[in-house]
Amino acid sequence: MDFGRLRFFLGEVGTNLTRNTTMQLTAIGTVAVTITLLGSCIFMRESVERLSARMLSRIEISAYLNDTATDADAAIVRQEMTHIRHIVSVRYIPKTEGFREMSQRMAGAIDTSLLTSNPLPNAFRIRVDRPEMAGYVARHVALIHAVAKVSYGQILVERLLRIADVLERIGLTIVTLLTLVAAVIVSNTIRLTVFARRREIAIMQLVGATNTSIRAPFIGEGLIDGVLGAGIALGMLAVAHLQLLPRLAAALPFLPLLHLGVDEHRLALELLAIGAAMGTFASWFAVGRYLRT
Amino acid sequence: MIHLQDVSLTYPNGVRALESVSLTIEKGSFVFLVGHSGTGKSSLLRMLYREEVSTSGEVWVDAVCLNRLKRRDVPRFRRTVGVVFQDFKLLPNKSVWENVAFALQVTGVPTREIVRAVPRALDLVGLSHKSRMFPHELSGGEQQRTAIARALVRNPKLLICDEPTGNLDPTTTNEIMELLMRINRKGTTIVVAIHNQAVVDRLKRRVIRLENGRIVADDERGSYFGDETPALPSRS
Numbered sequence: 217m218d219f220g221r222l223r224f225f226l227g228e229v230g231t232n233l234t235r236n237t238t239m240q241l242t243a244i245g246t247v248a249v250t251i252t253l254l255g256s257c258i259f260m261r262e263s264v265e266r267l268s269a270r271m272l273s274r275i276e277i278s279a280y281l282n283d284t285a286t287d288a289d290a291a292i293v294r295q296e297m298t299h300i301r302h303i304v305s306v307r308y309i310p311k312t313e314g315f316r317e318m319s320q321r322m323a324g325a326i327d328t329s330l331l332t333s334n335p336l337p338n339a340f341r342i343r344v345d346r347p348e349m350a351g352y353v354a355r356h357v358a359l360i361h362a363v364a365k366v367s368y369g370q371i372l373v374e375r376l377l378r379i380a381d382v383l384e385r386i387g388l389t390i391v392t393l394l395t396l397v398a399a400v401i402v403s404n405t406i407r408l409t410v411f412a413r414r415r416e417i418a419i420m421q422l423v424g425a426t427n428t429s430i431r432a433p434f435i436g437e438g439l440i441d442g443v444l445g446a447g448i449a450l451g452m453l454a455v456a457h458l459q460l461l462p463r464l465a466a467a468l469p470f471l472p473l474l475h476l477g478v479d480e481h482r483l484a485l486e487l488l489a490i491g492a493a494m495g496t497f498a499s500w501f502a503v504g505r506y507l508r509t
Numbered sequence: 510m511i512h513l514q515d516v517s518l519t520y521p522n523g524v525r526a527l528e529s530v531s532l533t534i535e536k537g538s539f540v541f542l543v544g545h546s547g548t549g550k551s552s553l554l555r556m557l558y559r560e561e562v563s564t565s566g567e568v569w570v571d572a573v574c575l576n577r578l579k580r581r582d583v584p585r586f587r588r589t590v591g592v593v594f595q596d597f598k599l600l601p602n603k604s605v606w607e608n609v610a611f612a613l614q615v616t617g618v619p620t621r622e623i624v625r626a627v628p629r630a631l632d633l634v635g636l637s638h639k640s641r642m643f644p645h646e647l648s649g650g651e652q653q654r655t656a657i658a659r660a661l662v663r664n665p666k667l668l669i670c671d672e673p674t675g676n677l678d679p680t681t682t683n684e685i686m687e688l689l690m691r692i693n694r695k696g697t698t699i700v701v702a703i704h705n706q707a708v709v710d711r712l713k714r715r716v717i718r719l720e721n722g723r724i725v726a727d728d729e730r731g732s733y734f735g736d737e738t739p740a741l742p743s744r745s
């Protein structure tokens with residue numbers, strides 16, 4: 217492509233963008249709103265995922281030993297557990313410590329002065345690498361001699377896993393629907409631009425322009441609309457992230473919302489790419505129907 | 510140059526535009542296509558630049574069979590044909606120069622060729638001095654001359670004109686027809702669909718008359734109504 221052709225192409229794109237300012241703003245605004253919603257949705261989904269993963273990762277398996285178990289038995293149990301996969305850490309809780317922990321946990325809920333004798337046996341607290349492996353580890357630990365009972369809050373783990381799964385599905389559905397809606401709206405907006413320039417398209421076809429060269433300026437236009445829209449959306453998301461998230465975190469102190477480790481830079485690049493792709497494909501389809509010769 | 514063999518054209522809505530039309534137009538000739546509105550003149554012209562494809566029969570233009578022309582080869586074919594319309598079809602936001610250059614730019618012609626070809630075409634139609642003006646600043650005749658320059662800028666062998674003077678006053682009409690004759694003298698084949706009886710009768714060129722999609726008269730040096738007496742007062 218020589219310089220003159222490039223200049224002509226850029227001139228055509230510029231003409232498209234400046235001639236119909238209202239329509240362009242509509243397209244850019246639609247992309248911006250959609251990408252903002254999309255971005256919030258992805259961010260929330262990732263946050264919830266990480267939050268539930270973090271809560272699940274805190275789940276511990278308690279292995280209670282027989283009342284008769286000696287310290288030697290406890291050492292054997294610890295040794296046996298090294299053969300079980302997915303165990304990350306093991307902590308021995310003698311019955312006195314267990315009783316102290318329980319008293320602290322129950323303080324305020326019940327009258328702890330009523331707890332006169334210690335009903336707890338010696339125990340191990342076991343952490344696993346993946347929450348869904350808790351059941352597997354619990355079953356194997358229960359087989360070890362001198363282990364009387366294993367508990368890991370099965371119901372809690374299963375519920376959390378189910379909630380995470382449902383949230384994931386809802387998030388995916390919303391994101392998919394939003395993307396579809398955005399694509400349709402952008403496509404229609406660019407179709408209006410194309411419609412406004414159908415004369416030019418007709419003349420281009422008449423003088424023998426190829427479909428590719430007719431499409432090119434509109435693709436460029438769609439691409440710029442998409443990128444600009446996504447850029448505005450990123451600005452709004454950045455403001456929300458910096459201004460709203462700390463307040464939300466302050467309002468919900470029990471949720472560690474601020475340091476979940478969602479990769480904002482990767483998300484920004486993804487949203488920019490989605491905006492660009494949306495604009496490009498939408499304009500591709502929009503011009504398509506005028507190119508049937 | 511042009512050969513139609515038993516050509517029929519039926520639109521998807523069932524309207525039969527042309528029926529069994531056979532016709533040969535020699536290279537370098539000047540042909541008028543006359544007939545009432547809706548008799549198939551425009552349909553016939555549209556087939557010549559491959560806007561329509563005949564339902565049956567074959568259309569040949571400059572040794573290309575348009576019925577067998579692949580869709581992707583249509584742009585290349587169109588570059589060998591110039592087309593002019595009654596409503597000029599100029600781009601209002603582009604100057605005269607840009608309108609003419611547009612035909613070359615959109616087909617990827619290098620800039621150095623464009624700056625040579627556009628002044629030549631504008632000179633031919635006598636609009637060199639108005640190249641910076643926009644269509645709304647021009648008279649109807651000047652707009653049509655711009656359209657003709659755009660059609661000619663590629664030196665086509667065939668120039669197709671669909672009612673080129675339909676929107677113009679008699680004086681301007683004559684100017685445009687003079688211009689077309691001059692272009693024809695340089696060797697370009699010209700086919701003109703027209704309603705203007707005075708022009709057709711004065712220029713005494715080949716006249717093909719269509720009625721209800723069929724050729725009913727074809728005179729080498731004909732007149733608008735041929736041998737028929739007009740049933741109604743003539744149009745101007």
